[in-house]
Amino acid sequence: MRSTDKKGKAAGIRDIAEALGTSIGTVDRALHDRSGVSARTKARVLRMAEQLGYKPNIAARSLKLNRNLRVAAVFPREIAAFFDPLCAGIQAAADETVGMQLTLDFLRYPRLGSGDIAALEGAAAKKYDGILFTPRRPRELAGIIRHIVGQGIPMLCVASDAPDSGRISSVTVDAYISGALAAELLSHKLQTPSRVATITGDLATFDHAEKLRGFAATLAVLAPHLTLLPAVESHESAEDAYRQSIALLRGKTRPDAIYISTANSLPVFRALEELKLFGRVQVIATDLFRELVPLLESGKVLATLYQRPEAQGKTALETLIGHLTDKGKPVKIHRFAPHIILRSNLPLFANRLVNTQGISAD
Amino acid sequence: MRSTDKKGKAAGIRDIAEALGTSIGTVDRALHDRSGVSARTKARVLRMAEQLGYKPNIAARSLKLNRNLRVAAVFPREIAAFFDPLCAGIQAAADETVGMQLTLDFLRYPRLGSGDIAALEGAAAKKYDGILFTPRRPRELAGIIRHIVGQGIPMLCVASDAPDSGRISSVTVDAYISGALAAELLSHKLQTPSRVATITGDLATFDHAEKLRGFAATLAVLAPHLTLLPAVESHESAEDAYRQSIALLRGKTRPDAIYISTANSLPVFRALEELKLFGRVQVIATDLFRELVPLLESGKVLATLYQRPEAQGKTALETLIGHLTDKGKPVKIHRFAPHIILRSNLPLFANRLVNTQGISAD
DNA sequence: TAAAAATGCGTGTACGTTCACGCCATCAAA
DNA sequence: TTTGATGGCGTGAACGTACACGCATTTTTA
Numbered sequence: 001m002r003s004t005d006k007k008g009k010a011a012g013i014r015d016i017a018e019a020l021g022t023s024i025g026t027v028d029r030a031l032h033d034r035s036g037v038s039a040r041t042k043a044r045v046l047r048m049a050e051q052l053g054y055k056p057n058i059a060a061r062s063l064k065l066n067r068n069l070r071v072a073a074v075f076p077r078e079i080a081a082f083f084d085p086l087c088a089g090i091q092a093a094a095d096e097t098v099g100m101q102l103t104l105d106f107l108r109y110p111r112l113g114s115g116d117i118a119a120l121e122g123a124a125a126k127k128y129d130g131i132l133f134t135p136r137r138p139r140e141l142a143g144i145i146r147h148i149v150g151q152g153i154p155m156l157c158v159a160s161d162a163p164d165s166g167r168i169s170s171v172t173v174d175a176y177i178s179g180a181l182a183a184e185l186l187s188h189k190l191q192t193p194s195r196v197a198t199i200t201g202d203l204a205t206f207d208h209a210e211k212l213r214g215f216a217a218t219l220a221v222l223a224p225h226l227t228l229l230p231a232v233e234s235h236e237s238a239e240d241a242y243r244q245s246i247a248l249l250r251g252k253t254r255p256d257a258i259y260i261s262t263a264n265s266l267p268v269f270r271a272l273e274e275l276k277l278f279g280r281v282q283v284i285a286t287d288l289f290r291e292l293v294p295l296l297e298s299g300k301v302l303a304t305l306y307q308r309p310e311a312q313g314k315t316a317l318e319t320l321i322g323h324l325t326d327k328g329k330p331v332k333i334h335r336f337a338p339h340i341i342l343r344s345n346l347p348l349f350a351n352r353l354v355n356t357q358g359i360s361a362d
Numbered sequence: 363m364r365s366t367d368k369k370g371k372a373a374g375i376r377d378i379a380e381a382l383g384t385s386i387g388t389v390d391r392a393l394h395d396r397s398g399v400s401a402r403t404k405a406r407v408l409r410m411a412e413q414l415g416y417k418p419n420i421a422a423r424s425l426k427l428n429r430n431l432r433v434a435a436v437f438p439r440e441i442a443a444f445f446d447p448l449c450a451g452i453q454a455a456a457d458e459t460v461g462m463q464l465t466l467d468f469l470r471y472p473r474l475g476s477g478d479i480a481a482l483e484g485a486a487a488k489k490y491d492g493i494l495f496t497p498r499r500p501r502e503l504a505g506i507i508r509h510i511v512g513q514g515i516p517m518l519c520v521a522s523d524a525p526d527s528g529r530i531s532s533v534t535v536d537a538y539i540s541g542a543l544a545a546e547l548l549s550h551k552l553q554t555p556s557r558v559a560t561i562t563g564d565l566a567t568f569d570h571a572e573k574l575r576g577f578a579a580t581l582a583v584l585a586p587h588l589t590l591l592p593a594v595e596s597h598e599s600a601e602d603a604y605r606q607s608i609a610l611l612r613g614k615t616r617p618d619a620i621y622i623s624t625a626n627s628l629p630v631f632r633a634l635e636e637l638k639l640f641g642r643v644q645v646i647a648t649d650l651f652r653e654l655v656p657l658l659e660s661g662k663v664l665a666t667l668y669q670r671p672e673a674q675g676k677t678a679l680e681t682l683i684g685h686l687t688d689k690g691k692p693v694k695i696h697r698f699a700p701h702i703i704l705r706s707n708l709p710l711f712a713n714r715l716v717n718t719q720g721i722s723a724d
Numbered sequence: 725t726a727a728a729a730a731t732g733c734g735t736g737t738a739c740g741t742t743c744a745c746g747c748c749a750t751c752a753a754a
Numbered sequence: 755t756t757t758g759a760t761g762g763c764g765t766g767a768a769c770g771t772a773c774a775c776g777c778a779t780t781t782t783t784a
Binding site for chain 2: 761762763764765766768769770771
Binding site for chain 4: 754
């Protein structure tokens with residue numbers, strides 16, 4: 001909605017100038033607090049702008065400025081099931097941008113902790129206008145983030161946050177709540193005393209630790225009859241995850257349920273399959289990929305907590321562009337709710353794994 | 363991402379004209395297949411445009427055209443808990459539009475089935491460029507929808523669909539899946555033979571019927587030990603709903619669980635409260651409003667299926683504008699997944715009921 | 725006190741499109 | 755040949771904003 005004149009046209013800077021008997025140049029300077037306007041004139045302009053309900057015509061502005069925004073998206077190649085759709089979401093947001101030249105470069109490094117710092121430094125050196133990235137291990141990265149932000153390059157955290165690093169904003173799924181949801185779902189399903197295990201990527205990453213915190217806390221509150229076994233760390237290595245899963249499932253304290261808080265869950269499934277424990281052990285997974293679909297359909301996996309990578313990517317780029325085009329305006333921090341995918345709503349999401357056109361879910 | 367020239371600048375119609383030794387007027391005519399260009403010239407222009415990767419500069423276009431898009435949002439005042447945030451989502455999308463004059467009028471009529479046809483006819487008479495509305499009772503409305511669309515006014519269905527009415531697109535939450543999710547959640551919670559009741563608004567509305575279809579079908583598949591009682595229709599009347607709930611809960615076949623498929627659930631809660639049945643009867647509700655928060659927090663209500671009204675409203679307006687500014691392009695149909703709100707993720711959503719700034723969920 | 729610098733403000737152009745206008749061929753009818 | 759009509763095309767003026775430039779006036783400095 002736009003304030004309109006009596007004539008139905010929106011007021012422009014020319015109207016303000018006419019109403020004040022001054023020139024559009026002066027109005028322009030006053031509105032953008034540039035130098036060359038006396039305090040009195042500036043105040044008069046601002047008051048008249050307010051009065052006429054002036055809203056800048058962004059089409060005209062971006063036409064004139066002809067900004068060529070360059071933004072870098074710095075993400076690991078692994079875990080592809082998560083970061084590929086995330087990048088796709090960023091690309092989708094880029095395709096929807098209107099009225100500005102946007103150059104979007106994807107800088108993918110091998111994996112978390114391997115090449116990330118180099119990639120960020122590369123992006124900073126190339127003087128991008130903004131950087132999208134994921135700060136797992138915020139402690140190691142905080143220094144370089146602060147350094148890059150210090151150069152005036154806004155950085156926006158996606159999928160994981162580094163709160164005190166100077167990043168301009170963040171788009172995440174609430175990790176604590178993901179864990180809590182897993183616990184709550186299990187508390188409904190397991191109504192007799194049982195043992196519950198967790199398999200995580202790396203407790204040194206903030207998000208994984210948060211998930212387990214949420215899981216443990218909620219389990220304690222909602223399901224005192226469930227016993228939590230010590231967390232298993234796979235360190236995102238397929239072999240580690242498989243070996244430890246086998247050990248866990250063969251141990252004398254075999255769990256009745258497992259919460260896998262990383263998208264790297266295939267090795268665990270392999271272990272469950274080989275030991276023929278699907279159906280006897282309740283499983284809650286994280287994120288969604290093709291191999292998970294039949295497991296959910298058949299009920300072998302009870303639920304998965306979908307972190308909505310495309311939605312995160314899309315919102316992230318939109319937020320960054322909003323900041324870049326309108327500096328000074330407050331920037332929202334987005335904290336998404338994860339989607340709980342069960343058997344019933346799986347088709348809505350599985351559909352997207354193959355078909356990205358026509359009907360869109362989320 | 364934008365195709366760029368060697369010089370790094372995006373190609374404009376002027377570049378096409380120069381490359382062909384013709385004028386920008388001709389290029390413009392060719393690109394918009396207007397009359398006044400020979401077939402041969404037109405083909406040459408199109409080929410060169412393709413070759414240079416020409417993308418129109420939408421900022422310049424909307425500056426020149428100075429379109430004043432007028433869109434009407436026609437929604438009932440009741441049920442406010444749903445339609446108010448939906449309208450807020452539409453408004454939010456309007457506030458984010460860039461580079462076009464958008465006049466957005468909210469036309470609110472008293473309630474579904476009362477004033478909706480008059481409101482739609484009014485909107486059509488005022489020659490809006492597009493209409494957002496909700497077609498509960500698609501059969502009664504199909505005629506008028508078709509009529510309005512026949513006048514060349516695109517209509518977009520929100521929160522409910524009228525598939526064969528000629529509407530340009532629709533944004534909905536999958537109703538069948540909402541019902542199915544309710545059933546699946548109950549199938550986990552109730553593990554012994556039990557009775558399950560459903561309370562709905564009006565089975566004549568497509569969405570409510572769909573929810574019950576999904577609920578019944580899923581119950582049959584996943585939980586054969588659960589018996590489904592005949593559906594109760596409240597007709598969205600508070601008194602009806604209360605009386606029938608009391609009767610249901612006092613009857614000899616008292617249900618062990620209730621699925622309330624309408625956002626109008628307060629009367630049912632009143633009945634449950636008065637009969638002191640909270641906790642003894644599992645409840646699954648629909649949508650979210652203030653009164654529901656403590657019930658979810660305390661576990662009196664197991665879950666609610668949140669239909670994400672703001673997200674629907676926002677997407678609806680974005681989709682309509684996309685169609686209006688770029689006629690002829692395929693229009694996506696959006697089918698959202700409902701959010702399952704449990705105790706654990708409630709804070710993320712309840713937050714929004716009071717505080718719409720700063721941190722944003724979804 | 726003159727020169728230099730700073731301030732306050734108006735002018736004009738450019739951004740890429742759209743579109744009304746008008747010019748120049750060509751061709752048919754007079 | 756003249757006249758008129760027509761199809762094909764070039765020209766130039768907007769659209770609202772940003773900003774470089776330049777002029778006049780005031781203030782500071784030598």
